[in-house]
Amino acid sequence: MGEMDSTGHGAGAARGFEFAVETFGLDVGYGGRAVQFGVELRVRRGQIFVLLGGSGCGKSTVMRTLVGLVPPLRGRVALLGETFAEAGREADDAAAIRRRIGVMFQNGALFGSKTLLENCAVPFETLPGRSRREIAEIGREKLADVGLADFADLYPAQISGGMQKRAAIARALVLDPDILFLDEPSAGLDPVTSAGLDELILRLRDERRMTVVMVSHELSSIFAVADNAVFFDRTTRTALDSGPPARLRDESPYPAVRAFFNRIPESTGRRT
Amino acid sequence: MPDKLKNEDLDPGNGASRHALAGVAEWTGRAVCAFFFGAASLAEFCGRLVVATFKAAFSRSIRSRLPDFPRVFARAGAEAVPVTMLVGFLLGFIIAYMSAAMLNRFGAEIYVANLVGLALVKELGVIVAAIVLSARSASAFAAEIGTMSVNDELAAMRTMGIDPVLYLALPRIVAGALALPLLSLFADLAGLVGGWLTLSFFGYSAKIFIAKAFEFCSAADLATSLAKGAVFGGVIAAAGCKCGLETGLGSDAVGRATTNAVVSSLVSFIALDGLYAILASVAGGG
Structure with a gap:
């Protein structure tokens, strides 16, 4: 996969590296069986980058590999200019890199036995030196950022699915990460809540110069926020094309990519 | 004698009992292996826990x-x-x-x-x-x-x-x-x-x-x-x-x-x- 275009949102190479996320010949999968081969991603700092593809193409596995949950079968992942994961081994300073990334899972993955505020305190477990009061203040601030200031003392089961997703984003933001990974943030949400999340993601990029890598199916959301996207194909098990979403929709040489954006059923799309 | 053995081999009842015996032996073998693998796995987990505890002791x-x-x-x-x-x-x-x-x-x-x-x-x-x-x-x-x-x-x-x-x-x-x-x-x-x-x-x-x-x-x-x-x-x-x-x-x-x-x-x-x-x-x- 070729290099992604910069949108100029990021701080660029000012802090010693150009790309927030890079992969080199990455094969991803489980139990020795690859679901995607030879993934080459280059995500510039400050970009919103979307991983696209049909159901079962392996985009969530790619993201799990990027965040260190699934070891690469082959190749290497570099985050923020440092090697983060490599086939057969994990980088020595992976723990330090982990503190600079935030991850939101598709179902939120909030801790059910903790309130939203307590959930926001969990990422501080590995960081000594902050008082409980400070941690609580930061947690309340992040919850306020996602519009959940009044719900800090509720448990995840007491709020809606959309609120759980926002709370999960707040938890992912408490350490002010350089990269935010989001797994289908808009899935299952009503259009208004979904638009609110899009706004939040854009704000994170514009105000905090955060790099956002997200898995999404929601075309409206993709066109609203994405600077660049990459399309993973289930049949060839490779990343077919990448670039700004509008270009992928209108100019991609791959029928499968155009079919995805134009909502053409797969069998028809393959023939176009 | 070889003929007798051959006849026993052909006896379906005898074959079935041997098959059942083999099944019991296989099951026993699997159970014993599972027990020892389970014990080794639990010991490994306890070892991981001890290492993790020491690493993060303070x-x-x-x-x-x-x-x-x-x-x-x-x-x-x-x-x-x-x-x-x-x-x-x-x-x-x-x-x-x-x-x-x-x-x-x-x-x-x-x-x-x-x-x-x-x-x-x-x-x-x-x-x-x-x-x-x-x-x-x-x-x-x-x-x-x-x-x-x-x-x-x-x-x-x-x-x-x-x-x-x-x-x-x-x-x-x-x-x-x-x-x-x-x-x-x-x-x-x-x-x-x-x-x-x-x-x-x-x-x-x-x-x-x-x-x-x-x-x-x-x-x-x-x-x-x-x-x-x-x-x-x-x-x-x-x-x-x-x-x-x-x-x-x-x-x-x-x-x-x-x-x-x-x-x-x-x-x-x-x-x-x-x-x-x-x-x-x-x-x-x-």
């Missing part, structure tokens, strides 16, 4: 988990007291009743007190408590952690750089190790009451019962029993946590993890108890 990770410890300890310990005492009481009552019926023929029913005291303090009290801990807490730990695994909460922890072994398993294992000796004391106490109740039908007072019950029990026996309880408690909790951490995908996996937790914790502590009995016998400690 870090915030452990210190910050201490406030969670009382909740886990209360569930594994205090909330298990009534059922432990009930089972202990019934066990003491049944042992005394069965043995009194026999010893009464020889006019030796007073020795029931010795039997109940010795059996409970040295062995049965801790076993009753261990069974209760396995059934109540190992399963609960596996279900709780397994559900977290299914909901991606463990994955979320890992992305935050938090080791779930340390964060979730350690407080539960410490709680198990502390709760089981205390529960075994309650089981002993209730069992003695059950034993005395039986002997009271024969006209023996509580004072005599207590004096006889502790005639052959020393403080060392009690201390050994408590120490065994601490080890069993830790192992039972570790087995529950391990099964939870290894939960696969889906709600079915949580059910399987819970079942595995109860089975592996029961097998683990009974195997350990047997090992201890052999070692004590070899060392002359009886």
Whole structure:
């Protein structure tokens, strides 16, 4: 996969590296069986980058590999200019890199036995030196950022699915990460809540110069926020094309990519 | 002779029994392998836990988990007291009743007190408590952690750089190790009451019962029993946590993890108890 275009949102190479996320010949999968081969991603700092593809193409596995949950079968992942994961081994300073990334899972993955505020305190477990009061203040601030200031003392089961997703984003933001990974943030949400999340993601990029890598199916959301996207194909098990979403929709040489954006059923799309 | 053998080989009944024998042998082999692999896996998990504990001995990770410890300890310990005492009481009552019926023929029913005291303090009290801990807490730990695994909460922890072994398993294992000796004391106490109740039908007072019950029990026996309880408690909790951490995908996996937790914790502590009995016998400690 070729290099992604910069949108100029990021701080660029000012802090010693150009790309927030890079992969080199990455094969991803489980139990020795690859679901995607030879993934080459280059995500510039400050970009919103979307991983696209049909159901079962392996985009969530790619993201799990990027965040260190699934070891690469082959190749290497570099985050923020440092090697983060490599086939057969994990980088020595992976723990330090982990503190600079935030991850939101598709179902939120909030801790059910903790309130939203307590959930926001969990990422501080590995960081000594902050008082409980400070941690609580930061947690309340992040919850306020996602519009959940009044719900800090509720448990995840007491709020809606959309609120759980926002709370999960707040938890992912408490350490002010350089990269935010989001797994289908808009899935299952009503259009208004979904638009609110899009706004939040854009704000994170514009105000905090955060790099956002997200898995999404929601075309409206993709066109609203994405600077660049990459399309993973289930049949060839490779990343077919990448670039700004509008270009992928209108100019991609791959029928499968155009079919995805134009909502053409797969069998028809393959023939176009 | 070769012809006879050939005929036996052709006999379908004989072939079927051989097939059944092979099946039993295969099943036994698999079961033995599974047992040893399971034991090795649990030992490996305990090793990982020890390493993780030492690595983070003075870090915030452990210190910050201490406030969670009382909740886990209360569930594994205090909330298990009534059922432990009930089972202990019934066990003491049944042992005394069965043995009194026999010893009464020889006019030796007073020795029931010795039997109940010795059996409970040295062995049965801790076993009753261990069974209760396995059934109540190992399963609960596996279900709780397994559900977290299914909901991606463990994955979320890992992305935050938090080791779930340390964060979730350690407080539960410490709680198990502390709760089981205390529960075994309650089981002993209730069992003695059950034993005395039986002997009271024969006209023996509580004072005599207590004096006889502790005639052959020393403080060392009690201390050994408590120490065994601490080890069993830790192992039972570790087995529950391990099964939870290894939960696969889906709600079915949580059910399987819970079942595995109860089975592996029961097998683990009974195997350990047997090992201890052999070692004590070899060392002359009886």
